[in-house]
Amino acid sequence: MSWIPNTFDNYNRMGDVGVIAICCVIFILLASSYVSRTLSFRVFSGIVGVLFLAALIDIGYHDLILLRNPALNTWIYILRIVYVALLFNTFFLFSLYTSIVSNLEHKKARIIAVAASLMLVVFVSIDVILTVRGIGFHIDADGTVHGGFDVFMIGYLLFAAFLASQMFRIRNHLFKRVLYGFYGVMAVSVSIRIGQYALNQSSLTTLTFSLPAIAMLYFMHSSPYNVVVGTLDIRAMEDYVQRLYKRKAPFIFMSLLLPDFNVEGKSLPESIQAQTRRFSRELFRNGILFMLGNGHIVMIAAKKRNPDYEEWMKNILQEFLEQFENFKLPYKIVYGESMEEISRDIKYADLIESANAGIPLNTIHRVNDEDIARFSEHEYILAELKDICEKHDLDDPRVLAYCQPVLNCHTHTLNSAEALMRLNLEKTGVIYPDSFIPLAESHGYIHVLTEIILHKTCQEIRKLSAEGFAVKRISVNVSVLELRSSEFCGDIERIIRNAEIPSDKIAIELTESHSEADFMIMKEIIEKLHRQGIQFYLDDFGTGYSNMERIMELPFDIIKFDRTMLIACDKDDRSAKMVNSLANMFRDMAYSVLYEGVEDDADEALCAGMSASYLQGYKYSRPVPIERLREFLPKAM
Ligand code: C2E
Ligand code: CA
Ligand code: CA
Secondary structure, three states: OOOOOHHHHHOOOHHHHHHHHHHHHHHHHHHHOOOOOOHHHHHHHHHHHHHHHHHHHHHHHHHHHHHOOHHHHHHHHHHHHHHHHHHHHHHHHHHHHHHHHOOOOHHHHHHHHHHHHHHHHHHHHHHHHHHHHOOOOEEOOOOOEEOOOOHHHHHHHHHHHHHHHHHHHOHHHOOHHHHHHHHHHHHHHHHHHHHHHHOOOOOOHHHHHHHHHHHHHHHHHHOOEEOOOOEEOHHHHHHHHHHHHHOOOOEEEEEEEOHHHOOOOOOOOHHHHHHHHHHHHHOOOOOEEEEEEOOEEEEEEEOOOOOOHHHHHHHHHHHHHHHHHHHOOOOEEEEEEOOHHHHHOOOHHHHHHHHHHOOOOOEEEEOOHHHHHHHHHHHHHHHHHHHHHHHOOOOOOOEEEEEEEEEEOOOOEEEEEEEEEEEEEOOOEEEOHHHOHHHHHHOOOHHHHHHHHHHHHHHHHHHHHHOOEOOOEEEEEOOHHHHOOOOHHHHHHHHHHHHOOOHHHEEEEEEOOOOHHHHHHHHHHHHHHHOOOOEEEEEEEOOOOOOHHHHHHOOOOEEEEOHHHHHHHHHOHHHHHHHHHHHHHHHHOOOEEEEOOOOOHHHHHHHHOOOOOEEOOOOOOOOEEHHHHHHOOOEOO
């Protein structure tokens, strides 16, 4: 009688050696890539680890069988059952993994986990019982090994079906292609298993458990795919747009921005995710979702597949409004059709951003020619800003220094001023800060602009002083973002030094920042530059929530009360009392108070009664080119 009948005479180590190699490669890939170490990542690593171990044990117990030593039988039994348990355990981990990556509700995830662990326990127990009863795998007294009744195969098929059904359950989170891809891999694994069974083989068993792991690695960790929301990333959107453009396939796009969630570390509530998925699936054919920010989703759908797109877009918007009655969240919706010039440069993300910037909250806006024109202007301004930055010419004629004189209430002279920036560009003419400062800030060009304005201001102060004008001080606006650069103080000091003017002729205007890190930096910089004689103004006081404790910790010289405070005073007595007592408090604490936006005599009279040290506004002058400041300044005695 043959010593090793059944599947055992056909076992070949190469299958398991292959699995060990695959696991090692996956480990190397995981260790050397930038996949974030999330819970799902750890579960996935666990699956690979278990497969690695299973392959080793499979080799081990088959080798023991070949030794034909009855004393080792117990070890063979133990190793075999450990092997079976490990393999079923990978299925258990797989189902845990899909629950995690699809962000399944706790309750549902627990039901699945319990079902999977039950299956694990039941099949391992049945295998043990069958072995004990001599029906399953067993070794006879004479040393003959029997594969016996293969409960393992049934378990495999059941588990595979269970996994497939679980993938089906989360199908709404999945891109169709990913789902089909996964089914394809499962089909290959099951076919190998069945083929093996038919051929009385067992060499590839561990491999059939490993194939889904390879599929997971590819689908979940390497593609730009967000399984939780069911979206692709911005790079994928660019690729897709490019593909449609090359195929000359027109498409429509819809963007949903939820500003509350569009910050780092936040994610959309599940109910909203479900709605957006439903919109893209049910109301459109082949609508693909892309995620441009945590709270910003864009859907793109080819027109060809959606001939009635006008109607469908209307339906979506209507449904959206109904649904949002429940959510009560601020939103912005921008939608429109593909356009040749935007597609060519793949600029939809920028176009959408620009359109969003131009509309108020809770509006639905269809992109029109005006948006496109404004967008092209933005693009043009950005290109110019970039060029200004790269040239880094402090005398760049495109950056204009304007100035608004400030009235000193003690001397009744306009002996100081605020520098305000304008750009003079070839295609647009002179443009105002609101059309370029936010762009310059978000693209990192703001500091060079500040340097230019500071340089031009310093040069003008030098000229004015030489001409005998009593210019006490000119303030320059600085964005909080600039302070984060370690070179900030050095740049400012150098520009003032090169102009050979005293540092106390310059002041820096800063607005309050609510970030702890910015506060610390601000404090350090103000203290440092203060020692050089540079003064600091707190700009726009009264436009947001102020943290008084923090303000007091920063050695500001002047608090600039925003025009909104004056407007509030005009409206009701309570506000007037509040502004008055704030101003008194600042004055008592040795700060000077400057009122901005003094437009007429009434404003001036109001301020005069509220601890004003300085006044600034159209009443005295609109901002003028800095050369015209001499028209306002008093002459030095
Ligand atoms: P801001 O620093 O609060 O500047 C005051 C703004 O109020 C100026 O607008 C000025 O023209 C306007 N203004 C002056 N008097 C009156 C008045 O009586 N009534 C009203 N309603 N408004 C008045 P502008 O020049 O358009 O500047 C807007 C904002 O752009 C500035 O607000 C400042 O935040 C920013 N900005 C301007 N120049 C620079 C700069 O060189 N660097 C930086 N980072 N920001 C700048
Ligand atoms: Ca200012
Ligand atoms: Ca201001």
